[in-house]
Amino acid sequence: MADPVIDIEGLRFAWKSGPQVLDMDTFRVDAGERVFLRGPSGSGKSTLLGLIAGVLQPQAGRICVLGEDMNVLKAGRRDRLRADRMGVIFQMFNLVPYLSVTGNVLLPLRFSPARRMAAGNDPQAEARRLLARLGLEDKELLERRVSDLSVGQQQRVAAARALIGSPSLVIADEPTSALDADARDRFITLLSEEVERSGATLLFVSHDASLAGLFTRAADLTAINRAGAPA
Numbered sequence: 001m002a003d004p005v006i007d008i009e010g011l012r013f014a015w016k017s018g019p020q021v022l023d024m025d026t027f028r029v030d031a032g033e034r035v036f037l038r039g040p041s042g043s044g045k046s047t048l049l050g051l052i053a054g055v056l057q058p059q060a061g062r063i064c065v066l067g068e069d070m071n072v073l074k075a076g077r078r079d080r081l082r083a084d085r086m087g088v089i090f091q092m093f094n095l096v097p098y099l100s101v102t103g104n105v106l107l108p109l110r111f112s113p114a115r116r117m118a119a120g121n122d123p124q125a126e127a128r129r130l131l132a133r134l135g136l137e138d139k140e141l142l143e144r145r146v147s148d149l150s151v152g153q154q155q156r157v158a159a160a161r162a163l164i165g166s167p168s169l170v171i172a173d174e175p176t177s178a179l180d181a182d183a184r185d186r187f188i189t190l191l192s193e194e195v196e197r198s199g200a201t202l203l204f205v206s207h208d209a210s211l212a213g214l215f216t217r218a219a220d221l222t223a224i225n226r227a228g229a230p231a
């Protein structure tokens with residue numbers, strides 16, 4: 001059996017003084033899987049990704065990511081694990097507006113010597129390769145500030161930034177973009193191919209059930225999260 005990359009047991013999470021958002025017995029993602037986790041808006045998908053990424057801490061339960069127990073690691077070690085071994089595509093992209101396309105893609109390498117090493121001798125060329133794979137090739141465009149790009153183009157920049165330096169785990173919070181169905185499917189296919197090429201594991205969350213077929217496995221958050229169940 002493959003090693004678990006994400007291994008969750010008995011997880012409970014509530015935002016300060018709010019109702020329970022997550023109450024899950026188990027959730028596991030194995031190395032090399034590309035998993036689609038579906039759930040309606042407000043069901044706790046972004047919260048779960050925050051817990052997996054180590055930016056949030058649960059009230060109860062165990063979250064092991066890439067062999068590390070996130071509850072035991074101090075905040076600094078969780079930040080290091082995320083910088084070195086995780087690529088995150090945020091719902092709102094979180095790109096740096098005044099940096100160029102390539103400047104944004106190269107950013108994770110500034111924070112992680114391990115990823116800088118993994119990106120090879122010519123990180124600029126690796127950034128261009130990833131962007132080209134994701135459909136952004138135009139030289140002039142690569143030097144533009146990201147704030148001048150379309151939403152679909154920004155989504156590709158965010159994906160290339162998550163992939164650079166071959167992180168072991170890529171987590172993606174489906175951006176609420178205005179992409180049409182064809183462009184969205186193409187984007188996910190390219191993202192999956194690049195994740196497969198680097199041997200990474202992918203967890204992709206979305207409310208859009210029609211995407212499930214593009215992944216190796218699909219799961220439904222409402223089926224595994226008691227807190228989301230109707231009373």
Ligand SMILES: Nc1ncnc2c1ncn2[C@@H]1O[C@H](COP(=O)(O)OP(=O)(O)OP(=O)(O)O)[C@@H](O)[C@H]1O
Pocket residue numbers: 015016018021039040041042043044045046047048091207
């Ligand atoms: N920073 C926060 N502080 C307090 N409550 C929050 C915070 N972020 C999210 N919540 C609440 O937690 C619940 C789950 O939100 P979350 O963003 O995880 O859902 P989601 O499934 O990702 O939704 P969407 O598909 O709309 O992005 C919601 O009730 C939301 O209002």
